Amino acid sequence: MKTKLLSILFLTSLTQINAQKTYPQDFSTPLKIPMILSGTFAELRTNHFHAGLDIKTQGREGINVYAIGDGYISRIKVSPRGYGKAIYITHPNGYTSVYAHLKEFKGEIADYVRRQQYSRQSFAVDLYPKKGTLKVTRDEVIALSGNSGGSGGPHLHFEIRETASEKPVNPMEFGYEFADTKKPLINGVYVYPIDGMAGGNKKNVYKVGFSKGTLTRNTPIPASGKVGVGVKTYDQLNGASNMNGVYSIDLYVNNEHTYNFTAEKVSFSQTRYINSHTDYHHKKTSKGWINKCFLDPGNKLAMYKTKVNRGIIDVESGKSYNIRLVVKDFKGNQKTSTFTLIGRENTPEIEVQNGSSKRFKWNIAHNYENEGIKLHFPANSFYEDIDFTYSKVGTSHKVGNTTIPVHKLFTISIKPEGIPAQDLNKTVLTRNGKSIGGEYKNGWITDKSKEFGTFALKVDRTPPKIVSVNLSNGSTFTSNSKIKLKISDNLAGIAKYVGKIDGKWVLMDYDKKYRLLTFAFKNEDISVGNHIFELTVTDKKGNQTRFERTFIKK
Known part of the structure; x- marks a missing residue:
């Protein structure tokens, strides 16, 4: 009996120890300035928990970003949205560190990314270098801090993930020190x-x-x-x-x-x-x-x-x-x-079903059809049972209550009534006036949504806009200069852009939040003399705009 009791106590103690996982405490800091946070781990954000720490960079860009430990670069992503320019370092202890919203990469990393962008003729790339291709050491400068992607101001977004599961872990668990004497x-x-x-x-x-x-x-x-x-x-x-x-x-x-x-x-x-x-x-x-x-x-x-x-x-x-x-x-x-x-005494309330609503169970699939619309909700689309409502006003379809959350993508198809056949491939599906895409197939315009709202169809025949910031015919540039242009689209959204100088593709940074395209001469082999710059921008419905100017390189 005594032995059995000791075994139970040992197993209980072991369970408690395993429940309190310990994390490595020997990572270095990603910045060598005072570590002041503007965002904490799992902070509440629209549709997601914040996956890391946002570290202030003194209100400016261009601060050295350091690898927190030895390892190799396992991923590099460049995007005009989201994390912008980001580096992922896999460490031998089972964790991966992430550095996002960077201004630029440094050294071998910058050269590697640039080669890949030119090879693919694309600013946006998602790269997975082979293990050992880009090794890094603790406290090596890997990039400069910035404001790229969906960032709302200069800072470093920093994460530590479990390598095997890619699950983000609170970086504070790894021994990082931040001054905090304030109560919540x-x-x-x-x-x-x-x-x-x-x-x-x-x-x-x-x-x-x-x-x-x-x-x-x-x-x-x-x-x-x-x-x-x-x-x-x-x-x-x-x-x-x-x-x-x-x-x-x-x-x-x-x-x-x-x-x-x-x-x-x-x-x-x-x-x-x-x-x-x-x-x-x-x-x-x-x-x-x-x-x-x-x-x-x-x-x-x-x-x-x-x-x-x-x-x-x-x-x-x-x-x-x-x-x-x-x-x-x-x-x-x-x-x-x-x-x-x-x-107090609980008086059961008699539930009265609204005649214009339909009860949807949260954990089963639902199909709904009405005049000119079809909807499919997969199982587990909701967190609890809901009263689903629908109404049609003119050509708009009010689907559900916008204060009820939807967890999974649901399919929405709308009949393109009154739209000429030649415009069907130019038709977009909108939610609350903004395009969510839309593809014409078998007599319906179909796409998916994760939110309720007012849905409608609109024809997009309008090409994107290109506005020069600093380029006119005969403009002069030096090796330290940049060509800047703003691009925008009224509905479907920009699908791609192609910049060329003298007919050859050139790399242009795209910052979606500012709608800004930038070409930097410092990294390009552009000879002294006269040149032709051209830019073609295409939206997601195939509408296209072309821009051309001459310039002089000094």
Whole structure:
């Protein structure tokens, strides 16, 4: 009996040790300037959790970026959107570091990328060099920090991923030090009547009011049935005013630990579950983020270490429920809020089905057809059962309620009524006035969407626009100069662009957010004298614009 007890204690201890994974603590810093953050790991972003740290670069571009450890470059991506110019380094300890929104690559890396871009005649490339092709050493300069891609200002986006799973891990777990003596902020606490009542209301979310200057409420809140708790919370670090994400959220009911969310790691395949983790309706209508401390049936996010009864509180009449909400940052600074729920008799509400809506179960596939429209939703498209609505106004189709999140791509097909046959291949499918694509096939214009909205068809016969920033006939340039042009399209979106000098393809950087194309002379072998520059831009429906000017190279 004693031996059996010791075995149980040993296994329990071993399980606890394995649950507390330790990470390497010997990586170097990617920047050699004070490490001040503008964004934290798993911070709440539109449709995703932030996969790394955003490190401030003193409001400027061009700061040296260093490899955090020995390894080899396993991927280099250049894109006019997203991460912009990015480097991925695989390290021998099982982790991969990522450096994004770079201004330019350095040394052998820059030469390798340039050769590949010219070989493929494309600015945008996604490269996977063979192991050993581009080796790097700890603290080697690999790039300059920048603002490329979808960046909203100069900074370094920095990630550490598990190499095998490509799952991002919070870089703070690896021993990086950031000054942080500030407690997180709690800007609101909410009680949700999931299948019951909160604060006297069965339909609306109840915002908890606290005693002035505190996060404690002394007056009990009447509740019944199944309810959940939500919290609007942010963190701030020293030296920055940014409203960042917290590291953990814990909920205790009568001192029982019922819910935990921890920002240790997140999978890209699960990142869209943020729309279930948060109050999507509140985000859409009020622009703020509320973390729900309870799980919808379809929420499969693996960032919850505790989820008793999915975090849902079953309130019984006459009983009291002391609620304690604790939010922490990575440094352990914490803020606590407390209040009490008092159970009342739960009067079941008779559900009245809206005649214009159709009940969709969250976990099965659904097909819907109406006049001139077909929809297909795969299984698990939603996080909970929804009331699906549809209406048609003129030639527009209002599909669903835009405050309800959709997890998976659903297929939408619209009959191109009244559109001439010669324009069918120029027709785009729009959502809320913006193109999402669209292909004509078997009498329908079809594409996919991950959001509800108002869908319609529009014909795009308009070619892209090209506006010169600094190039006119006879303009003079030196080896340190750049040719700059802005390109845009009114509907379908730009598919490709081709820049040439004297008939030969040249590399032009494209920054989509600024609609800016740039050609830099410093890396090109352009002889002194007269030359012809030409640019052709094509949109996704084949409309094309050509631009040509002469210039002089000094």
